[in-house]
Amino acid sequence: MTNELGSWSPMNPDEVTHLLGRAGVPWWIAGGWAIDLHLGRQTRVHEDIDVLVLRPHLPRLRERLGGWDLHAADPPGTLRPWPVVEELPLGVHDIWCRPTPAADWCLQLMVDDLADDSVDDGADGGTGGEQEWVYRRDPRVQRTWRTLSGPASSPQRSVLAPEVQLLYKSTTPRAKDEDDFAHIAGVLDSSQRTWLIEALQLSDATNVWIEQLRVLTSP
Template sequence: MNPDEVAHLLRGAGVPWWIAGGWAIDLHLGRRTRAHDDIDVLVLRPHLPQLREQLTGWDVHAADPPGTLRPWPVGEELPRGVHDVWCRPTSTADWRLQLMVDDLVDAGAGGEQEWVYRRDARIRRAWRTLSGPASTAQRAVLAPEVQLLYKSAGPRAKDEADFVQVAEVLDSSRRVWLIEALRLTTAQHPWVDQLRVIASP
């Protein structure tokens, strides 16, 4: 499944969603860097009912409890601890789509709700700023600095490779945001020094 197919599948859901994972990295770079077995899509918990309705007819499973998949029928509200939903066209098909479920928190003083990083609630931002420069009218793409933050927790070889490629093309504001977020999550994350070196004249 590719981003255009996801856009077609989720068209009409009426709620925001973002291409995430390795595809988000490739779209930001403007080129295909590696093969992708499936595609990740970031969604917000309040919008799960609409997205589940849009996937009526698909075989959809929730990671509930985490690490264990069980069917998620239309109309059921998922527990707050569920952050991953796996989707495929039929029960015999390969998994094609993974929904990564994130939460919103009140910004206070009547402000718009904010996206909150599920691994560290101190990291948050207006949810409308989650769209990166690779977004189009047909499909939003997760901002590269947010995607790298997710990849920073126990990075695998492919995550390290993604970081190296994307870090060099991040603009200064996105680089600063990522540095600050990494400093909150990990006392001495190696990516912080690498980002600083890239930023040096």
Template sequence: MSSELGSWSPMDPDEVAHLLRRTEVPWWIAGGWAIDLHLGRRTRQHDDIDVLVLRPHLARLREQLAGWDVHAAGPPGTLRPWPVGEELPRGVHDIWCRPTSTADWRLQLMVDDLVDDLVDAGAGGEQEWVYRRDARVRRAWRTLSGPASTAQWAVLAPEVQLLYKSAGPRAKDEADFAQVAEALDSSRRIWLIEALQLTDATHPWIEQLRAVASP
């Protein structure tokens, strides 16, 4: 994929897992790959690869990528270098990564927040991830991993990924929803319906999800 911001040659999940294998902070494969990994099959071409990280962990993850050319997207549609040691503003949620300044982009980091922006290993899962588009939608951050997660990688729960895709869905987002809606178990389907009722009570996916659950 090419754009005015440069060309993409995205990693695949195995390459991401190898790159981040020694990272001591949680991360999740997200985007369209999260949907395909949940389904257990490749459903379409992926022009990039998204990895979700939590803002309090950014500094350590940036250190892990110290040898890479890393840029913050802020404001959206623009890129600027993000050096090791710089704290990013809270409004930055998108980071592009490539091995060198002349290489294709390989990896996109999507940054989400916690309610109190503190990560305590002893918190027992009580701290909450918050949906950046509507702070009423939140859940324990330790529940972000979906059933496709393994010892090799964590995969973002499909209902959370679909919630992000629900905002102004593109053709590929509609395709992803169509592929995975029937594969959601009842608890994930209910969570997504309730989240959509908060963010957009008239969203067409609500009735489609209810129809899947109907006998």
């Protein structure tokens, strides 16, 4: 895929797992791939691949991507180089990654925040497990960050819970987001649908997905 910000040759989930598997901090396959991995089948072509990460863990992930060419979407819709010595500004949530400046983009890091950024690295069972992930479009929507992993996760690779991914897709959904919702909404269990309904009621009370989810949840 080519757009005004450059060409894409996205990695697949297995390649991402090989790249980030030893980063020592949590990360989650996100975007459309999170939906397809939950379904257990690929429903469409994926023009990019998203990986959700937590802001306090960026230094460790940056080390894992040592030597790569990383650009921050700052402001959104544009890209600028992200120097190694710079702490990513709090308002920046999107990093494009490629092995060299001459290569195609192949990985997109989506940076989310915590209610308390003093989280540990998540790898040793420390107290960081109690801290809350914050939905960046409405900080009233929170959940313990360890619960971000959906049923498609494995010891080698975490996959973002489908209800969380749908929440992100719910804002001005594109055709592919509507397709993803149509594929996955009926597969969600009652607790996943209930969480998504409640999150949407807080963040976007007029969203048309609310009623569709209610219908699916009704006996």
